[in-house]
């Protein structure tokens with residue numbers, strides 16, 4: 112790893128100030144993506160600004176159907192929060208399958224969303240839940256936040272502080288994990304928001320990162336059943352192709368995972 | 378730039394001067410001489426480097442020492458009570474839960490963490506399936522895992 116200067120911010124203002132002062136500063140939360148990347152010398156920030164100690168950055172608030180999750184909340188805390196599990200068990204279950212226990216103890220929802228890895232789990236949840244990504248500057252709809260592989264709407268120095276959404280009436284996330292890394296080869300989050308408002312989001316498969324599957328959403332709006340989407344194909348032209356699986360394979364997985372998710376959502 | 382850090386390691390207050398890029402595992406092994414914590418992969422996959430920070434298992438190869446400043450760290454050296462092994466250590470010994478022993482410190486630290494979490498989340502029977510799923514982040518090149526799982530089942534009962 113190249114040399115870097117570590118700073119611990121205690122407020123958003125301090126974090127923003129430290130970011131401006133650094134030559135090529137980067138924020139760090141759980142470090143479960145950034146530290147390995149720095150060790151491989153694929154990133155070399157001059158300054159690291161730790162966001163985990165900022166007051167109010169972590170924790171889960173549930174009131175009625177409204178859910179707000181602080182950006183520095185760990186995957187472990189999302190997976191074990193009883194109030195969240197009561198209104199949106201699909202999200203808690205998703206968090207419980209990210210990486211392994213040690214990764215879940217450090218990794219955060221804000222870090223995962225800011226990183227927008229094309230195989231990460233949370234981006235699919237954010238899109239399907241119609242979440243709002245709250246930053247220190249503004250609120251961004253998930254639909255406008257994820258901009259392709261590792262690309263988001265975040266401006267330089269902008270900090271995610273929380274995500275917020277209304278709990279769906281039913282939802283499920285099913286992923287086909289890469290047998291070695293456990294990242295999604297394809298993961299589908301299906302959420303029914305009532306009155307025919309269905310959202311289907313796919314991660315791990317698309318060659319431009321997470322995406323909504325509009326054809327499936329339409330079919331499920333009329334008939335929320337696995338059969339309703341059984342014949343809906345996904346174009347292999349839009350799929351990732353790598354040593355783990357080619358585009359045709361992933362296109363097929365999208366349908367299988369989506370049907371399983373619908374069946375599981377009930 | 379180096380900075381001063383201090384933390385509790387195995388119940389002892391320690392201080393040190395580290396670079397921003399110093400990893401917790403380097404601080405433990407090279408500054409404190411606690412070489413029980415191993416580096417297997419150095420790519421966050423294998424779990425040989427697992428220690429507890431503030432009561433939770435983490436991969437010390439994927440955490441900066443400075444980020445653990447002020448924390449409470451427990452390593453494999455901190456589990457035994459004098460010459461009396463921790464029940465999980467005894468269970469690994471009695472169930473032949475190791476061969477070369479390289480993965481063992483991380484396995485045991487993960488195992489203790491998993492039993493602690495299981496107990497605080499209501500307990501109940503810790504099934505073989507659950508133990509195997511929980512070992513997702515710990516890789517062993519020798520044993521084939523069978524005896525590790527058996528050891529954890531026994532260790533959980535004794536804890």
Ligand SMILES: Cc1cc2nc3c(=O)[nH]c(=O)nc-3n(C[C@H](O)[C@H](O)[C@H](O)COP(=O)(O)OP(=O)(O)OC[C@H]3O[C@@H](n4cnc5c(N)ncnc54)[C@H](O)[C@@H]3O)c2cc1C
Pocket residue numbers: 137138139140141142143144145146147162182183208209210211214217218219220221222223225226228230231232233265269270271272292293294295421422
């Ligand atoms: C072995 C292993 C297995 C994994 N498996 C999975 C898996 O199955 N599924 C999955 O989804 N992920 C997986 N991950 C990734 C893990 O979920 C990470 O925790 C997550 O991607 C990043 O979160 P973090 O808090 O660690 O972010 P960091 O590594 O700290 O940061 C990641 C990026 O986000 C930026 N950032 C961090 N916080 C903020 C913020 N609040 N505002 C703005 N920018 C911010 C950083 O500057 C950096 O660019 C795995 C990781 C490992 C090591």
Ligand code: FES
Pocket residue numbers: 415416417418419420421422423424425426427436437438439
């Ligand atoms: S050495 Fe840390 S996970 Fe392998």
Ligand code: FES
Pocket residue numbers: 474475476477478479480481516517518519520
């Ligand atoms: S006993 Fe040799 S790696 Fe596990």
